[in-house]
Amino acid sequence: MALRETDDAAAGVPPDAHGVQRILCRRVRGPWITDYNKETGTRKVIGNTGGYNGGGNDANVHWITYAPVYGKDAQDLFDDAKAHRQPGEKPPYVSAVLPGAADTWKHAKLMASGNFVGTGHSDLLVVCWTHATLLTSGEFSGNSKWDLMVRWSDGELDTYVGTTTKALGTEARILNANDLWTHDTVMTTGNYTANGRTDDLVIRWSDGETTMYTDTKTNRLGTERMLVAPPT
Ligand SMILES: [Ca+2]
Ligand SMILES: [Ca+2]
Structure with a gap:
C-alpha cells in the first residue's frame, strides 16, 4: 500500500x-x-x-x-x-449487558472503577451502603494495588486499602466525622502529579470551590491546592 x-x-x-x-x-x-x-x-x-x-x-x-x-x-x-478489500457485512452491534436484574441495579447508589483484579483493566465497583455519600478509587498506599475511598454521610473519610473482588481492604481513617466534609459534592481521583500515581484527590465543594489534594495517602490528605476559587 x-x-x-x-x-x-x-x-x-x-x-x-x-x-x-x-x-x-x-x-x-x-x-x-x-x-x-x-x-x-x-x-x-x-x-x-x-x-x-x-x-x-x-x-x-x-x-x-x-x-x-x-x-x-x-x-x-x-x-x-x-488488503484493498471491500468490507463485508457485519451483524448488528450488540451492547454488553451487566450481570444482575434491573431490580437489583435500582439499589446501586454509587459507582467507581479501578483495577481491583490486577489485570490492568478497570473493574466496576457498585455500592449500596446507605450512609456512603461519595465514592472513588485510587492507589493511595503505594503498592500498585487499587484502594477504595468512601466519604460517609457524617463527613468521615476512609480508605479501604487493598480492596479486591473478594473483599474490602483494610480500613484506614483519613478524617473523623466532621461538618466541613459533609459539604463536598463531588469526589474523584486522578494521576496529576509527577509521582505517576492515581492518588490526587479532587473535591468539588457545595459552593463551587474545587480543590485538589495531591499525593494523598491512605490515612492523610495530600497537599491542598485550589483549582477553582469559590464565587466572591
Ligand atoms: Ca494500594
Ligand atoms: Ca499523584
Whole structure:
C-alpha cells in the first residue's frame, strides 16, 4: 500500500491508486482515511490517533500520542483497507449487558472503577451502603494495588486499602466525622502529579470551590491546592 505524508493535516494529500490516504498530522500519524473525494473533500475515517495539535495534553508536548483502543470489528476494517478489500457485512452491534436484574441495579447508589483484579483493566465497583455519600478509587498506599475511598454521610473519610473482588481492604481513617466534609459534592481521583500515581484527590465543594489534594495517602490528605476559587 502506497502511503503519503504531509506536514500539514489541513492541506491533505491525494489518495494513492487504491483510494487510501494517510495524513501526517504534524508529528502525529493519523488519521487513517479512505475513499477520499477530491471534488467534495469528503472521506471515511477508518482509524485515528491524537496528540500534538490534535488532542495532546495542555502542555502540547509533541512526544505524547493518544490512540483509542478498537475491537475486532475495527481491526477487520483495517485489514480490509490494507488488503484493498471491500468490507463485508457485519451483524448488528450488540451492547454488553451487566450481570444482575434491573431490580437489583435500582439499589446501586454509587459507582467507581479501578483495577481491583490486577489485570490492568478497570473493574466496576457498585455500592449500596446507605450512609456512603461519595465514592472513588485510587492507589493511595503505594503498592500498585487499587484502594477504595468512601466519604460517609457524617463527613468521615476512609480508605479501604487493598480492596479486591473478594473483599474490602483494610480500613484506614483519613478524617473523623466532621461538618466541613459533609459539604463536598463531588469526589474523584486522578494521576496529576509527577509521582505517576492515581492518588490526587479532587473535591468539588457545595459552593463551587474545587480543590485538589495531591499525593494523598491512605490515612492523610495530600497537599491542598485550589483549582477553582469559590464565587466572591
Ligand atoms: Ca494500594
Ligand atoms: Ca499523584
